[in-house]
Amino acid sequence: MSISTFNNTKNKSDSIWIDLKNNPKNYRAVTGDRPTGPLHIGHYFGTLKNRVFLQNLNIENYIVIADYQVLTDRNSNQETLNYIKEIILDYLAAGLDPINKKTVIFTHSSVPELNQLLLPFLSLVKMSELERNPTVKDEIKAANLNAINAAMMVYPVHQAADILFCNGNLVPVGRDQLPHLELSRKIAKRFNERYGTIFFEPNALLSEFPVILGLDGKQKMSKSRKNAISLNLTSDETANLIRKAKTDNECVITYDPCGRPEIANLLHLLTMCTGESSEKIADRIGDRGSWYLKTNLIDGLNSYLEPFRKKRIELSKDTGFLFKILENGNEKARCLASETLKRVREKMKMLYLEHGNK
Numbered sequence: 066m067s068i069s070t071f072n073n074t075k076n077k078s079d080s081i082w083i084d085l086k087n088n089p090k091n092y093r094a095v096t097g098d099r100p101t102g103p104l105h106i107g108h109y110f111g112t113l114k115n116r117v118f119l120q121n122l123n124i125e126n127y128i129v130i131a132d133y134q135v136l137t138d139r140n141s142n143q144e145t146l147n148y149i150k151e152i153i154l155d156y157l158a159a160g161l162d163p164i165n166k167k168t169v170i171f172t173h174s175s176v177p178e179l180n181q182l183l184l185p186f187l188s189l190v191k192m193s194e195l196e197r198n199p200t201v202k203d204e205i206k207a208a209n210l211n212a213i214n215a216a217m218m219v220y221p222v223h224q225a226a227d228i229l230f231c232n233g234n235l236v237p238v239g240r241d242q243l244p245h246l247e248l249s250r251k252i253a254k255r256f257n258e259r260y261g262t263i264f265f266e267p268n269a270l271l272s273e274f275p276v277i278l279g280l281d282g283k284q285k286m287s288k289s290r291k292n293a294i295s296l297n298l299t300s301d302e303t304a305n306l307i308r309k310a311k312t313d314n315e316c317v318i319t320y321d322p323c324g325r326p327e328i329a330n331l332l333h334l335l336t337m338c339t340g341e342s343s344e345k346i347a348d349r350i351g352d353r354g355s356w357y358l359k360t361n362l363i364d365g366l367n368s369y370l371e372p373f374r375k376k377r378i379e380l381s382k383d384t385g386f387l388f389k390i391l392e393n394g395n396e397k398a399r400c401l402a403s404e405t406l407k408r409v410r411e412k413m414k415m416l417y418l419e420h421g422n423k
């Protein structure tokens with residue numbers, strides 16, 4: 066994604082942040098996660114915190130656990146169920162409330178009508194658009210795949226179905242998702258132009274720091290890249306990982322996101338925990354160096370996560386209720402997806418029998 070496209074997306078996101086509080090009724094949010102591992106602090110600061118914020122503005126909030134998408138870079142679903150449970154615990158501990166609020170949590174494999182949207186959507190996309198998607202290219206490289214399956218190439222289109230099935234218009238995501246969201250916008254626009262208007266063109270809602278780097282300081286933090294700090298770790302485990310985070314050879318801490326991305330990433334994380342600006346933290350720490358910065362971050366992050374951890378431990382004592390949450394969510398998502406699919410087939414003139422042609 067070019068810098069100018071990113072800047073446009075960021076500006077749009079900034080204006081939505083201002084509008085949200087005045088006009089929450091104009092928005093329906095939708096996002097999701099792959100059940101490939103427990104969520105990490107990149108998820109928390111990149112999207113989860115924003116989902117909770119939207120929910121608390123009483124905005125409808127659809128959250129898809131993208132279980133088919135596990136198979137884009139793995140051959141087995143063996144651990145998926147366990148990760149689904151872990152992820153729902155993370156959601157609840159972070160403050161998502163599918164019982165009392167307008168948050169719907171569902172697995173996309175349980176919603177056949179959503180998956181059927183993939184077929185007409187595929188016909189709206191060019192092969193070249195799929196082949197040049199930078200996030201897909203990164204994921205193929207990171208997974209070190211011998212052979213690339215077709216699900217990997219078309220999952221951004223599937224993701225459009227995950228967003229458009231509920232006609233969501235706001236997607237709180239990290240930077241990695243922007244190429245996919247751009248494709249969802251194109252699919253919505255092309256469908257509307259070709260068959261008649263149904264869909265909104267969804268917008269991204271970005272955080273202050275739209276990508277959290279992993280402990281390697283190079284790639285984005287991700288469940289699959291073994292560079293993450295999971296939210297379910299203890300404070301000691303978190304401290305040990307932060308101590309190992311890659312930094313550079315300079316002794317003095319300065320804030321230079323382009324020149325010193327590893328240090329900037331640690332500063333960003335501390336900013337998100339305490340609210341103090343990254344520049345100020347860097348000035349304050351100065352020649353006390355990266356060890357002292359890490360000590361500050363360990364303290365800041367552990368106290369920030371303390372309520373989350375307490376709640377998660379409490380919730381995980383009895384996980385039977387997680388299935389009820391999913392059952393309700395799947396049912397609600399299915400209702401909405403059926404309506405959308407019907408409208409789509411109607412516009413495409415594919416409701417043959419329903420139109421009295423028997």
Ligand code: ATP
Binds near residue numbers: 237240
């Ligand atoms: P995987 O490695 O299995 O793909 P992941 O860590 O990339 O897992 P996803 O489930 O693909 O996580 O992403 C879910 C959501 O979290 C997306 O909206 C994505 O933008 C956001 N997200 C993931 N990692 C980060 C990160 N490092 N910084 C900001 N946002 C992130």
Ligand code: MG
Binds near residue numbers: 099287
């Ligand atoms: Mg990912």
